[in-house]
Amino acid sequence: MAGGSFTTGTVSKERAEQYKxxxxxxxxxxxxxxxxxxxxxxxxxxxxxxxxxxxxxxxxxxxxxxxxxxxxxxxxxxxxxxxxxxxxxxxxxxxxxxxxxxxxxxxxxxxxxxxxxxxxxxxxxxxxxxxxxxxxxxxxxxxxxxxxxxxxxxxxxxxxxxxxxxxxxxxxxxxxxxxxxxxxxxxxxxxxxxxxxxxxxxxxxxxxxxxxxxxxxxxxxxxxxxTPNSLIERGLAEKGRKLLEKIRGTKEVDAEFQDMVDASELAKSIKHPFRNILERRYRPELVMAIFMPTFQILTxxxxxxxxxxxxxxxxxxxxxxxxxxxxxxxxxxxxxxxxxxxxxxxxGRRVLLVSGGLQMITCQVRKTFSCKLLSMFKIIKYP
Known part of the structure; x- marks a missing residue:
């Protein structure tokens, strides 16, 4: 199983360079x-x-x-x-x-x-x-x-x-x-x-x-x-390929189309996806997917x-x-x-994520400091 996943990932990377x-x-x-x-x-x-x-x-x-x-x-x-x-x-x-x-x-x-x-x-x-x-x-x-x-x-x-x-x-x-x-x-x-x-x-x-x-x-x-992905998922592969050619403006879409087909077949082969995501090996990704947007909202x-x-x-x-x-x-x-x-x-996404987090931390610290300073001079009430 692990070997199969590795092979699929390797082929996908090689094909990505062939996308037209x-x-x-x-x-x-x-x-x-x-x-x-x-x-x-x-x-x-x-x-x-x-x-x-x-x-x-x-x-x-x-x-x-x-x-x-x-x-x-x-x-x-x-x-x-x-x-x-x-x-x-x-x-x-x-x-x-x-x-x-x-x-x-x-x-x-x-x-x-x-x-x-x-x-x-x-x-x-x-x-x-x-x-x-x-x-x-x-x-x-x-x-x-x-x-x-x-x-x-x-x-x-x-x-x-x-x-x-x-x-x-x-x-x-x-x-x-x-x-x-x-x-x-x-x-x-x-x-x-x-x-x-x-x-x-x-x-x-x-x-x-x-x-x-x-x-x-x-x-x-x-x-x-x-989308071509959706058509392929629903068993309309030929229609999906024609649409892919249309939106990419070229007939040379073999590599990208094959990746879509492989991804669709892999997704269909997975039984109980919601149960699988709770497994220990997927826990870091699951935790990040839940807590990153949660912490953003909690700001x-x-x-x-x-x-x-x-x-x-x-x-x-x-x-x-x-x-x-x-x-x-x-x-x-x-x-x-x-x-x-x-x-x-x-x-990259990571740079934006880290820089955005630093900006939010800075603003929260400045806001707290400003409120306490104003409360010292009895301009506002602050707990």
Whole structure:
């Protein structure tokens, strides 16, 4: 068994040097359309925090929060503490978690394209429900549908991008999903800044405009091909080869096609893959796969991006200032992503991982030191 694995790996490396092809317009367009799904995720992250800080939205659905907000000059503590508001924000992520588990077998059995289209349709329905909501139930139901769309999109789109991209540009093109996510966050912040001035239905426009990237993803998904890998997995090897020739712009795809066939056969030969991954020999990879994204989330960056306008308002910023500050945060995030794209295939993933970790450590230490220093001068309270 070990000898077989070694032989397969060796052949794969030798074949990789024989890969032919170029970055065709077909690949670029497919990746751009697919990465629009990242814009959906980013738009919802950016839009929700701004909407929950709008007075008209709070008056409509959460009047108690609005009253607490108006007394912020008396007590600025937990003015957004409300179970209904928490359900509005968290329902998307709970639905997304469940949907991502459902999306995995669907994506494997029916292809990446089906999951992308399904995610886009679900997001369209969620956008319509939120924009036209007249009660909290309708609002939360819309959030659930958005979560389903995000779950399917986040599961299928990164896989689609990595399988369509040429091997030497896979890192950069695969990061288009992250670029779209950061661009969606920044766009949402700018839209919130404009729609908050539209009384009393600006929040409906903010939520409803999520239908634009959802429509692009859905329509684009209808015209997109599936990936060669997916076609081969589903027993359509000849069709997969023709598609590979098309997206690489050459007939000389024997080496890459054979690697795909070998990988598919190897995957099918593995019994109980989820049980195997718990074996001792795979434990380092499993631990890293779980804890790396977990630790990134535990830094609090997702909470900051999601609740940015609310957080800035709680700190004493005005309505315009809080939304502008949120837009600046999104702008920095988007610009740093472009730096990563330009360097990921040149420097490697490990360099970016280590440098990003060092930056986060530095910021956390500086933040803690600054808060303690301010508390010494009784400017803020710090535990």
């Amino acid at each position: 092809g170029r970055v065709t317009a077909y690949v670029i367009i497919s990746c751009i359309v697919a990465a629009t799904g990242g814009a959906l995720f980013g738009y919802d992250i950016g839009i929700s925090g701004g909407v929950t800080s709008m007075d008209d939205f709070l008056i409509e659905f959460f009047p108690s929060v609005y009253r607490q907000k108006k007394h912020a000059h008396e007590n600025n503590y937990c003015k957004y503490d409300n179970q209904g508001l928490a359900a509005f924000t968290s329902s998307l992520y709970i639905a997304g978690l469940v949907a991502s588990l459902m999306a995995s077998p669907v994506t494997r059995k029916y292809g990446r394209r089906v999951s992308i289209i399904g995610g886009g349709i679900s997001f369209l329905i969620g956008s319509a429900l939120n924009a036209s909501a007249v009660n909290l139930i309708m609002l939360i139901l819309g959030r659930v549908m958005l979560g389903v769309g995000i779950g399917f999109g986040n599961q299928a789109i990164p896989l689609y991008l990595s399988e369509m991209a040429p091997t030497h540009l896979r890192g950069g093109l695969n990061m288009m999903f992250q670029v779209a996510t950061t661009f969606g966050i920044f766009t949402a912040n700018m839209i919130n800044f404009g729609t908050q001035k539209i009384k009393p239905w600006g929040w409906r426009l903010s939520l409803g405009l999520a239908a634009v990237p959802a429509l692009l993803m859905t329509v684009g998904g209808i015209f997109l091909p599936d 609090g960056i997702n909470s900051i991006l999601f609740y940015a306008p609310v957080l800035f308002q709680s700190m004493g910023f005005g309505g315009d200032a809080s939304l502008i500050s949120s837009a600046l945060t999104g702008g920095v995030l988007a610009s740093s992503t472009f730096i990563s794209i330009a360097t990921v295939d040149r420097l």
